[in-house]
Amino acid sequence: MNLEQLVADLSEGRSASLARAISLVENQRPGFERLLAAIHSSTGRAHRIGITGPPGAGKSTITQSLVRHYRAQGRTVAVVAVDPTSPFTGGALLGDRIRMESVALDDGVFIRSMATRGSLGGLATSTREVADVLDAAGFERIIVETVGVGQSELDVSRLADTTVLVLVPESGDGIQTLKSGIMEIADAYAVNKADRPGADKLAREIEITLGIRRGNAFRHVPAHHGFRARAARGAAAHPAASNGDAWVPPVVMTVAVKEDGIAGLAEALDRHFAWLVSSGELEQRRRRRTRDRTREVVERAARRWIWDDTDTQQLIDARLDDVMAGRTNPYEVATEVLDGLRQGSTS
Amino acid sequence: MMTPESHAQPRHLARPVRVLVAKPGLDGHDRGAKVVAAALRDAGMEVVYTGLHQTPEMIARAAVQEDVDVVGLSILSGAHMTLFPRVRDLLNEAGRPDMLLTGGGIIPEDDMATLHARGVGQLFGPGTPTSALIEYIESWAADNLTD
Ligand SMILES: Nc1nc2c(ncn2[C@@H]2O[C@H](COP(=O)(O)OP(=O)(O)O)[C@@H](O)[C@H]2O)c(=O)[nH]1
Ligand SMILES: [Mg+2]
Numbered sequence: 357m358n359l360e361q362l363v364a365d366l367s368e369g370r371s372a373s374l375a376r377a378i379s380l381v382e383n384q385r386p387g388f389e390r391l392l393a394a395i396h397s398s399t400g401r402a403h404r405i406g407i408t409g410p411p412g413a414g415k416s417t418i419t420q421s422l423v424r425h426y427r428a429q430g431r432t433v434a435v436v437a438v439d440p441t442s443p444f445t446g447g448a449l450l451g452d453r454i455r456m457e458s459v460a461l462d463d464g465v466f467i468r469s470m471a472t473r474g475s476l477g478g479l480a481t482s483t484r485e486v487a488d489v490l491d492a493a494g495f496e497r498i499i500v501e502t503v504g505v506g507q508s509e510l511d512v513s514r515l516a517d518t519t520v521l522v523l524v525p526e527s528g529d530g531i532q533t534l535k536s537g538i539m540e541i542a543d544a545y546a547v548n549k550a551d552r553p554g555a556d557k558l559a560r561e562i563e564i565t566l567g568i569r570r571g572n573a574f575r576h577v578p579a580h581h582g583f584r585a586r587a588a589r590g591a592a593a594h595p596a597a598s599n600g601d602a603w604v605p606p607v608v609m610t611v612a613v614k615e616d617g618i619a620g621l622a623e624a625l626d627r628h629f630a631w632l633v634s635s636g637e638l639e640q641r642r643r644r645r646t647r648d649r650t651r652e653v654v655e656r657a658a659r660r661w662i663w664d665d666t667d668t669q670q671l672i673d674a675r676l677d678d679v680m681a682g683r684t685n686p687y688e689v690a691t692e693v694l695d696g697l698r699q700g701s702t703s
Numbered sequence: 704m705m706t707p708e709s710h711a712q713p714r715h716l717a718r719p720v721r722v723l724v725a726k727p728g729l730d731g732h733d734r735g736a737k738v739v740a741a742a743l744r745d746a747g748m749e750v751v752y753t754g755l756h757q758t759p760e761m762i763a764r765a766a767v768q769e770d771v772d773v774v775g776l777s778i779l780s781g782a783h784m785t786l787f788p789r790v791r792d793l794l795n796e797a798g799r800p801d802m803l804l805t806g807g808g809i810i811p812e813d814d815m816a817t818l819h820a821r822g823v824g825q826l827f828g829p830g831t832p833t834s835a836l837i838e839y840i841e842s843w844a845a846d847n848l849t850d
Contacts, residue, residue: 372798375770383718385850446719447744453765454754460761466768471719471749 359387363394366493371466374493378468381485389653392485395492400642402434402491403629406516408504408541413522414548415501416455417612423459424615425622426497432464434495436486438479438502441471448472452501466495481652484515504538513541514645517638518628520621522546523562525554539565542605544624550609550617559607566605603631666700668693719749720844721771725757727790728780736777739807742833743775748840759786763793766802772848773840776806779829783810787823795822803843807831 365373381388405422407415416437423433437452448471459465470486472479487498502512504521513519521542526549547559606624610617632638662668671693678684722743726736733755740752751769753762766774774794778786787804794802800822807827810818815826825839 371764372767372770375768379770383850441749442744445745446747448719448749449740449744449752450749451752451754453751457754457761461764467765469749469751469769473719 359390359394362391366395366489374466374489375468377489378486381489382470382482384482388485389657392488395488398492399488400491402487402495402498403625404487404491404498404500404515404517405625406512406519407499407501407522408512408519409522409546410524410527411503413524413527414610414612415503415522416452418520418522418546418548418610418618418621419452419499419501420456420459421610421612421615421618422497422499422622422625423456423462423465425618427459427462427464431496432494433459433497433499434466434468434487434490434493436468436470436483436490436498436500438470438472438483438500440503441473446474466490466493480511480514481649481656483512484649487515511541514648517632517641518543518625520544520546520625522548523558524549525552525558527558543603543628544605544621545607546610546612546617546621547607548610548612551611551614555609559609562607566607601635603628603635603637662697666697668697671696716844716848716850719747720773720840720848721749721751721769722773722775722840723751723753723762723766723769723771724775724777725753725762725765726755726777727757727759727762727786728778728782729756733777735779735807739775739777739833739836743837743840746837746841759789759793762790763797766794767797767799771802772844773803773805775836776804776808778806778808778810781809783808783818783826784814787818787826788821791822801847803840803847805836805839807836 362373362377366377377391379385380391407419409415419435419437423435426433435452435456437450437456439448439450439452441448450469450471452469453460453467456467460467468486468490470483483500483502487500490498500512500516504512519541521538521544523545524547545559545562547555547562549555606627608617608621608624610621612618629638632641672689675684675689675692679686679689724736724740724743726733737752740750743750751765751771753765757765762774762776774790776786776790787806791804794800794804803824804822805824805826807829809829810826818826824843827836827839
């Protein structure tokens with residue numbers, strides 16, 4: 357693979373080249389780190405938006421609606437839709453495109469489905485690297501959809517600038533059932549399927565849990581008008597959302613199938629990004645993440661070196677009989693391995 | 704050691720085979736396509752499923768963006784003689800003549816031969832067990848995919 361050609365093709369937005377570059381990175385084929393190094397200076401321009409929530413909450417439908425919204429504004433959008441790999445067969449059914457049909461033929465949109473795979477290197481790392489490729493290719497918004505509540509396949513907040521948690525009235529006992537820690541990662545909430553009963557209650561629950569003091573503006577609005585009122589409030593500047601330096605996650609009611617509330621959600625995401633910039637948080641987050649990422653790249657390289665380029669596996673295999681017979685143990689073997697690596701690397 | 708653990712992926716590949724399953728045309732339901740998609744997943748493949756009523760343009764574009772190895776079409780409408788060649792041409796134009804185009808439907812033997820000459824792979828009649836398609840894709844992958 358000709359790296360210069362690939363990088364040039366990326367900047368020209370050639371679809372097949374971009375798709376292959378993503379595979380190169382996703383599969384960690386030889387040369388992928390050189391590609392990432394070459395494009396690194398062209399990354400950091402996109403607003404990366406994570407959309408997470410339970411299966412069936414409407415994440416893909418919201419994604420499609422957001423894409424349409426951004427396209428109407430003339431912005432280009434890339435979508436990465438992540439679905440779980442079966443731990444038993446290694447296969448995966450990636451069906452998010454079904455909900456994104458209306459933008460499938462738009463030249464300003466690129467959609468890629470990813471399976472979680474075994475992810476020894478860390479799925480968050482490889483998804484972030486795929487997002488880097490899309491960022492360097494010039495997409496202005498990158499939306500990463502992941503199933504994230506319950507058995508968190510991927511903590512999308514580690515790679516997104518802005519993370520949206522999508523919940524629906526049916527989510528059982530509402531937020532009581534949420535995994536602990538999930539509310540900490542959300543920069544905004546979408547209460548989707550607000551055409552169904554219970555959406556208002558869920559939104560209220562979230563706001564209370566977030567400790568938002570509710571204003572008086574809509575107190576006079578009868579309950580059955582709650583949807584409009586809340587959508588409007590989510591969309592307009594939330595009284596508490598821009599107070600001081602802290603960010604208070606807005607709760608936006610949406611009916612994604614009708615694109616209701618989507619403009620408000622998009623506006624909340626823009627507002628969050630603007631806050632990230634103005635508060636200096638973006639700079640800090642990116643700095644922290646650059647540090648984390650560099651550690652991960654070092655770890656990945658170290659792992660590859662140990663298993664591919666040294667005799668570590670042979671040494672372990674050679675000691676196995678002794679371990680099984682009780683003459684030594686995994687910890688002594690590990691010490692021996694590390695002593696050997698240390699000597700090898702300093703000699 | 705960096706290879707994800709998986710039982711069914713081809714031994715020579717460090718990743719699963721990627722397949723796009725689509726149902727072009729205007730005819731009815733997608734039960735058959737869904738069964739095929741699930742069977743391929745269970746065989747260890749990554750299956751991008753795009754749903755009903757896909758145009759050749761949508762199929763080719765999705766295949767290119769998803770960088771799949773194989774495109775499988777389920778065509779029961781009788782429009783196979785236009786749909787398969789059209790998708791083949793679009794894939795070739797997008798720079799992906801290497802992708803395998805296969806599928807199934809009610810397709811007479813003569814038509815299968817004609818389509819084969821147009822760069823379409825093996826096609827499967829109704830009632831073919833999904834294992835036949837899986838075997839076909841796996842052996843194609845063994846012969847044609849290197850990384
Ligand atoms: N009633 C209603 N259904 C919705 C809404 N948004 C999505 N859906 C439906 O919910 C189902 C799951 O949506 P999908 O976007 O695939 O959810 P995901 O699994 O979170 O990506 C689909 O049948 C959608 O049509 C909504 O606002 N109201
Ligand atoms: Mg989805």
